[in-house]
Amino acid sequence: MKPRFVFVALTLLIWAGAIEARLVWLQIYEHDDLVARAEDQQLDTINTSPKRGDILDRRGRLLAYSVEADSVSANPRVIEDPVAVAASLCEVLNDCTESSQAELVNKLNQDRAFVYVRRKVTPGQSKRIAGLNLKGIDYLTEDQRFYPNKELAAHVLGYVGIDNDGLSGVEAVYDSLIKGRPGTVLVQTDARKLGFSRLERPPTAGATLELTIDHYLQYVVERELHIAIEENKAAGGTVVVMDPQTGEILALANAPTFNPNTYQRKSAQTRRNRAVQDLYEPGSTFKLVTASAAFEEHVVSQREAIDVSAGMIKFGSRVIEDVQQYDDLLSFTDVIVRSSNVGAIKVGLRVGAERLGLYVKRFGFGRPTSPDFMGESSGMVYDPSTLDDSALASVSMGYQVGVTPLQMAAAVSVIANGGELYEPRVVRAVIKDGRRSPVPHKVVHRVISERTAEILTEIMEQVVERGTGTGASLDEYRVAGKTGTTSRLVDGEYSESDYNASFVGFAPSREPIFTIVAMIESPQGPNGYYGGQVAAPMFKKVAEAALLRYGIPPTINTLPPILVTHRTKRYEQQVSGSPGLQAIVSLNSDEKERGTVFPNLKGLSARDAIRVLTKLGMNPHLHGVGVVVAQQPEAGMSIELGSKATLWLGRHVPTQAVNGSQP
Numbered sequence: 316m317k318p319r320f321v322f323v324a325l326t327l328l329i330w331a332g333a334i335e336a337r338l339v340w341l342q343i344y345e346h347d348d349l350v351a352r353a354e355d356q357q358l359d360t361i362n363t364s365p366k367r368g369d370i371l372d373r374r375g376r377l378l379a380y381s382v383e384a385d386s387v388s389a390n391p392r393v394i395e396d397p398v399a400v401a402a403s404l405c406e407v408l409n410d411c412t413e414s415s416q417a418e419l420v421n422k423l424n425q426d427r428a429f430v431y432v433r434r435k436v437t438p439g440q441s442k443r444i445a446g447l448n449l450k451g452i453d454y455l456t457e458d459q460r461f462y463p464n465k466e467l468a469a470h471v472l473g474y475v476g477i478d479n480d481g482l483s484g485v486e487a488v489y490d491s492l493i494k495g496r497p498g499t500v501l502v503q504t505d506a507r508k509l510g511f512s513r514l515e516r517p518p519t520a521g522a523t524l525e526l527t528i529d530h531y532l533q534y535v536v537e538r539e540l541h542i543a544i545e546e547n548k549a550a551g552g553t554v555v556v557m558d559p560q561t562g563e564i565l566a567l568a569n570a571p572t573f574n575p576n577t578y579q580r581k582s583a584q585t586r587r588n589r590a591v592q593d594l595y596e597p598g599s600t601f602k603l604v605t606a607s608a609a610f611e612e613h614v615v616s617q618r619e620a621i622d623v624s625a626g627m628i629k630f631g632s633r634v635i636e637d638v639q640q641y642d643d644l645l646s647f648t649d650v651i652v653r654s655s656n657v658g659a660i661k662v663g664l665r666v667g668a669e670r671l672g673l674y675v676k677r678f679g680f681g682r683p684t685s686p687d688f689m690g691e692s693s694g695m696v697y698d699p700s701t702l703d704d705s706a707l708a709s710v711s712m713g714y715q716v717g718v719t720p721l722q723m724a725a726a727v728s729v730i731a732n733g734g735e736l737y738e739p740r741v742v743r744a745v746i747k748d749g750r751r752s753p754v755p756h757k758v759v760h761r762v763i764s765e766r767t768a769e770i771l772t773e774i775m776e777q778v779v780e781r782g783t784g785t786g787a788s789l790d791e792y793r794v795a796g797k798t799g800t801t802s803r804l805v806d807g808e809y810s811e812s813d814y815n816a817s818f819v820g821f822a823p824s825r826e827p828i829f830t831i832v833a834m835i836e837s838p839q840g841p842n843g844y845y846g847g848q849v850a851a852p853m854f855k856k857v858a859e860a861a862l863l864r865y866g867i868p869p870t871i872n873t874l875p876p877i878l879v880t881h882r883t884k885r886y887e888q889q890v891s892g893s894p895g896l897q898a899i900v901s902l903n904s905d906e907k908e909r910g911t912v913f914p915n916l917k918g919l920s921a922r923d924a925i926r927v928l929t930k931l932g933m934n935p936h937l938h939g940v941g942v943v944v945a946q947q948p949e950a951g952m953s954i955e956l957g958s959k960a961t962l963w964l965g966r967h968v969p970t971q972a973v974n975g976s977q978p
Contacts, residue, residue: 365495365518366458367479370472370486372530373565373743377463379472379486379575381479384459385441387432387452389423394451397423404432404452407443429500434477435459455500458518460486462575468533470588471526471567471741473689474575483578483586485524485742487689492745495521522747527563527740532556535860536566543833543853544570547840552833553590553720554857559728559821559830561756562737565861567721591691594717595834599654599783599846600799600819601713603730603771605663606651608674610767614665617770620644623657630705635660635712651774652782654798656712663711664704671710672699677762678726678736680718685739694718713799723819724832730771731795731821731830734763776824786851787818791869792862795827796820796854798846803837813837818850822858823870829861872938913960915950916943921964928960939964 370379387404394400401419405411411419422430435457436444444452460475473484481490498518536554544552556566569589573581587593609615623645626637637655650658663671675681681696695717702710709715718726725739738757745752775795778784783798799817802809817834821827833850842848913931916924924943928935936959944965948954 365479365497366520367460367475367486367495368493368521368523368746370493370524370526372526372528372533373563374530375525376530378468378526378528378530379460379462381458382461383456384435385438386434386455386457387436387441387444388455389430389432390428390451390453391423391425391430392428392451394423400449400451403447403449404444407447408433408436408440460575464530465574465576466572467530467537468526468528468567469572469575470569470586470590471528471564472575474578474586483689484588485526485687488687489524489742489745492747493521493524495519522745524742525744525746525751527558527565527743528567529565529864532861532864533566533568535864536857537568537570537572539853539856539860540568540570540833543835543849547835547838547842547849549835549839549849550837551589552835553593554834554853555590555720555724555830555832556857556861557724557728557739557830557832559731559737559827562725562728562739563743563756564721564724564739564741565829566857567741588688588690590720591685591688592719594692594695594719595815595817595836596714596716596801597718597723597817598713598799598801598815599656599659600723600727600797600817601716601718602651602654602659602711603775603797603819604674604678604680604726605659605666605671605711606647606771606774607678607730607763607767608666608671609647609662610770611674611763612666612670615647615662617648617774618646621647621650621655621658621661623650623655623661626655626657628657628660628708630708633705635708648774648777651797652777654778654783659712660708663707666711668699668702668707668710671707672696672702674762675710675716677760678729679759680716680722680726684719684722684725685741687739687741688721691721692719694722713801720832720834723817724830727819727821727832728830729762730768730775731827732768733765734761734768736760736762772824775820779820783845783847784818784820784851786847787820787854787858789822789855789859789862789871791871792822792858792867793824793870794820794822794855794858795824796851798851800845814844816844816846816849818846818854820854820858822862823867825870828865828867829858831857831861833857913946913948913950913952913954916946916962919943921962924962933958933960936961937964938962941965 366381369377372378391397397420400423401416404419405416419432422432432452433440441454458479460479462472471484473486474482475486476482479494481487481494486493496519499516536556540552540554543549552570554566554568555564557564567590571585573585578586615621622643623637623641625643626640628635635656637657641653641655645653645655645658647658647662649655650662675696680694682693683691685691697706697710697715706715721739725736729736736759738759740754740756742754744754772795775797776793778798779788779794779796784796787794787796797819799819801815802811803813803815804810805813815834815836816838817832819832821830831854833854835849835853838844838849914927916927919927920942921937925935931954933954938961941964943962945963947961
C-alpha cells in the first residue's frame, strides 16, 4: 500500500504543480494578451468622425460646413449568405463593379461584429437599402463635408478625405483646430457572437475659421480669369488680390480648378494651388526689384539718362535685345515705363550681384511667405556669388529667378504700402466656444524707404498712363502697375512661341486698397502674348469690380467739397467726407422739388448745377473746369430718379442758354 500511496501522492502533486504553473503562466505572463483577445471577441469599438467647424468668408458667408450622412454597416456574424446580401446591396447602390462587389463579399465573410458596407451614402441609396430589410445591416450617422459654392475658392479651402481628415488647403493646415474630437461606438457581443449592446459617445465639433477671402470678389476674380483664359486660348492662369496694408488675401484663384465636393474626379495637377506651389520667371515685373535696389543704393536717379545702346547688349556670344529699338538714351523712368531690358540690365550691373541678391531676399523671394498654405514653394533664387555678368543681366530683367504669384503679390505690396513686407494671410480669425480670436497682421521687416516707394509708384503710374500697361488704365482711378512677358522653358530651352504674360499693380495708386497680380500661362489667342495685351485687361476688370465693391471714391476728376448755405442757419458749412467724394448739404426736404424733365443747365457754375441735380435725385459726372457749356441728357428730356447726368465745363459762358454740341 505504501508504494501505491507514494505514487498517487506524487502524481497528484505533479498534477497540481502543473496546474499552478499553467495558472501562473496564463495570469501573469499572458494576462495582457488574453485580456486583449477577450475584448476583441466580446467588444467592437468604432471611431466616428467629429463634426468639423465651418469655414466662413470675411463677411460671414459659408464656404464650407458639415452635414449628416448615413453610413451603411453590417454585422457579418449574423449574415447567413454573404454572396446574396452583397448582390442585393449592389443592386440598389447601382454603382458596384465586379471587383467592388467581390470586396464586399469578403467583408461580409469576416468574423467580426462590425464592418463598413459603404461610407456616407446618398439619401436615395440609404432609403433603398432600408427597403431591403436585410438582417445584419445597420446604419451609422457620420458628418460629410459640403462646399455650397462648388469651385469657388477651391484651392484656398482644399478638401477632406473619407475620414474627415483635411487633405489640402486650409482644411489641412488647420485640421487640428477645425477637426474636433472623434466619438466612439462600442458594440458588445455574447457567447454566440451576437451583438446585445451598443454604446455611442458623440464627437465634439471643431473651431470655425473666418477667412480673409471676400466671397463676391472671389467670384469676380474666378469669372474674369475664366473669361481671359477662354479669350486667349491659354493653358491656365492665376490671380491674387491682396490688401497691401495688412497682407490679407481678398481673393485667390487658379485655373483650371476643381469642385472640392468631388475632388477625386480631377487630377492632382489640377488640384495644385498654382498661386503658391508653381514657379514662373516673372520677367519685367521683376524690374521693380532691380529699380528698388538701384534707388536704395543711390546708383541711379529717376531722371538719369541711361544708354540703352539702341536696344541691344552682348555678353560674349549671347545677345539680349529689347522688344523694340529706342534712342540711345532713355531716362531711368522710361526704362521702366517702356520696359527696356537693356536699360534694366545696365542698372542691375551697377547695383551688383551681392547687393541685388540682398534686395531679392528682402522682398521675400527665396523662402515661403505664409503659414496658411500647404506645400508652399520657396521659389528659386541663385547664390549671388555664383552669378557672372550674363547671369546678373538675366536676374535684372526677371529671368533665372523663380517666384510664385503669392510672393509677387507680397513684393508689389511693399511698394504700395510704403516699403514694408507683410506676411500674406488667408485666415482672419478663429472662432471657438463663442469667442472670436483675430489673427494679427505681421510685418516681416522694412524693405525700402518710403521715398523709394513713392518714386516707384510715380513710375508705375506712368507705365499705365503712357507705357506698356495702358490696357490696365481706369477712367476714374489712377493705377500703378508693371507688365511682364517671359518665354517658357520647353525641354530646357526658352521657347519662341510659348510665353507667360503677367501684370502686377495696385489701385488706387495713392493710398492703395488692392494689390493685384494677374498671370496667364501660355496664351495662344488673337490678342497676342504680351502682359500688356493679355494680363492687363484682366487686371482692369478685377480692379474695377473691387473698387466698386468697396465703395472707393474716384481719384481722377474729383470735385472739391462744396459750400452751401443751410436755410435755417446763416453760416456756410463744409461737409467732410471720404477723400474724393462730392460732399453736399441737402436743402430742407420741404423745399425739394423733383421735375420730370431735365432742365437747361448751360451757364451755371458747377456748384449750382450740382445743387439742381441733387434736388432732382440724379448722379452728376463733371468734366473740365468752369461753367456748364454742354450737358447730357439734353434740356427737355424725361429723366428717372438715380440716373446719370454728364456735364462738360468750360471757361466761357455760352451766349444763349441753349444746348450746344458736345465737346
